[in-house]
């Protein structure tokens with residue numbers, strides 16, 4: 001079972017993934033977590049290149065590097081873990097590419113979605129939890145001295161990214177579940193657990 005988390009900076013993905021992992025493990029199930037881009041040696045190296053402000057990276061290069069990182073992660077880590085019967089939780093997956101590269105950067109949506117599936121070899125998440133916060137909330141939560149290359153993109157970019165996530169939510173309401181993450185981490189964790197429980201109940205065992 002593949003569960004992915006999505007959202008803009010400051011939405012609390014890392015914390016909520018950790019809490020959900022503990023919750024699932026408390027039921028005696030085995031969980032592995034990873035992040036995108038990253039999760040394998042190769043993909044972590046691509047992550048450094050992608051997020052570094054040292055490089056000038058155009059939208060097409062950016063798209064293909066995210067997909068390359070994803071293809072490697074899927075082949076070398078995610079698929080083997082799924083075959084071992086693990087529950088895999090991934091911090092971001094191809095919905096990030098749809099939101100950031102298609103909507104944010106303006107690359108053609110159809111093409112990006114095809115490339116997403118090409119990169120995963122057809123693997124799709126069983127459940128995606130989108131932690132929804134406003135851009136204002138994101139900015140309040142992410143004041144730090146140094147932003148990475150993508151975080152430096154302006155408000156207009158992030159409003160388009162949010163629009164992208166809203167588009168996916170309308171297209172795939174069963175898989176892509178929107179959780180209001182504007183409250184406290186405990187409130188959000190409760191909502192996430194509820195979404196997981198409902199999904200898990202209906203999941204073929």
Ligand code: TMP
Nearest residue numbers: 036037066092093096097100101150151
């Ligand atoms: P993170 O900060 O949540 O770890 O994500 C890394 C950054 O990469 C974040 O700004 C979102 C961006 N990103 C994309 O633009 N496209 C993608 O496909 C992925 C996975 C991440």
